[in-house]
Amino acid sequence: EAKARGRRQAQFFCMAMDEKAQRRIALEDGLRQALAQRAMHLVYQPQISLRTHQITGVEALLRWSSPRFGNVSPAEFIPVAEEAGLIRDIGLWVLETACTAAHQLPAGLLVAVNLSACQFDDELLVDKILEVVARSGLPAERLELEITESVFLKDTEDVLTALHRLRAAGIRIALDDFGVGYSSLAYLRSFPFHKLKIDRSFVMAILQSAESQAIVRSVIDLASALHMETTAEGIETAEQAALLTQLACTTGQGYHFARPLPLEAATAFAATHLAPGA
Ligand code: C2E
Ligand code: MG
Ligand code: MG
Numbered sequence: 536e537a538k539a540r541g542r543r544q545a546q547f548f549c550m551a552m553d554e555k556a557q558r559r560i561a562l563e564d565g566l567r568q569a570l571a572q573r574a575m576h577l578v579y580q581p582q583i584s585l586r587t588h589q590i591t592g593v594e595a596l597l598r599w600s601s602p603r604f605g606n607v608s609p610a611e612f613i614p615v616a617e618e619a620g621l622i623r624d625i626g627l628w629v630l631e632t633a634c635t636a637a638h639q640l641p642a643g644l645l646v647a648v649n650l651s652a653c654q655f656d657d658e659l660l661v662d663k664i665l666e667v668v669a670r671s672g673l674p675a676e677r678l679e680l681e682i683t684e685s686v687f688l689k690d691t692e693d694v695l696t697a698l699h700r701l702r703a704a705g706i707r708i709a710l711d712d713f714g715v716g717y718s719s720l721a722y723l724r725s726f727p728f729h730k731l732k733i734d735r736s737f738v739m740a741i742l743q744s745a746e747s748q749a750i751v752r753s754v755i756d757l758a759s760a761l762h763m764e765t766t767a768e769g770i771e772t773a774e775q776a777a778l779l780t781q782l783a784c785t786t787g788q789g790y791h792f793a794r795p796l797p798l799e800a801a802t803a804f805a806a807t808h809l810a811p812g813a
């Protein structure tokens with residue numbers, strides 16, 4: 536009986552794996568087509584100054600609606616694109632689209648674009664980025680590239696060289712999902728980021744957990760001492776926003792202020808959240 540049950544479970548496990556593998560292959564196929572047909576789009580989530588409540592920028596986030604699977608979360612399809620070697624092309628398309636879209640936003644706003652660690656495997660990454668930015672006509676100072684600590688699992692020397700070149704060109708560099716990665720603090724010493732983005736998991740717990748609050752407070756103080764800005768990710772309530780304002784976090788991003796929006800809606804939001812006279 537136990538043996539039979541074990542066999543059934545093993546069988547069930549294998550079928551689950553099989554289904555997962557099949558979905559993955561189908562997703563990869565779908566992504567390849569979507570990339571070829573440019574059948575993806577970006578949404579833009581506002582970032583808000585916690586001091587003045589004015590919009591400071593937007594983060595471009597990739598959306599894919601697959602004919603077969605419907606809306607697939609980037610949390611699922613980005614890793615597939617990375618393993619399939621599609622992320623380089625997708626990443627450049629995202630950059631080009633976001634830089635072009637920026638022309639429709641008020642001139643003072645930053646545009647943040649996520650870079651996958653895999654894109655750093657490309658020796659020509661920096662040249663390609665600079666070329667796309669130049670072609671778009673967007674002043675480099677308005678572009679902020681978001682990277683995660685996982686880039687430092689790569690050849691650190693090469694990554695640092697690339698980051699320094701981007702920075703020298705005027706592009707801002709933000710460290711995304713800060714706090715959930717690897718030995719975070721060493722990287723702060725090796726590269727002067729413009730901004731740390733405090734991961735949503737800390738922000739989510741900030742009112743209930745004294746530990747989370749202490750960590751967020753320390754990260755904000757540390758960033759400030761190192762002349763870096765901070766953005767709190769995933770602010771969902773007025774209470775979280777108030778506490779982060781009190782802790783002197785620079786900017787906030789989250790459903791409390793605005794969801795990721797289509798370009799037209801983001802432009803309309805920006806128009807009503809600008810500094811007077813800006
Ligand atoms: P991320 O860069 O940390 O982006 C923030 C994520 O938090 C976004 O999820 C956003 O929609 C979500 N978010 C924002 N405010 C709130 C909130 O108040 N509550 C909750 N629950 N969520 C909030 P999204 O768009 O699903 O993207 C997930 C991740 O996928 C991103 O995390 C990023 O790592 C990756 N991603 C998205 N677009 C791109 C892209 O163009 N290129 C690359 N390489 N990665 C991307
Ligand atoms: Mg991001
Ligand atoms: Mg993030």
Ligand code: MG
Pocket residue numbers: 712734735768
């Ligand atoms: Mg995050």
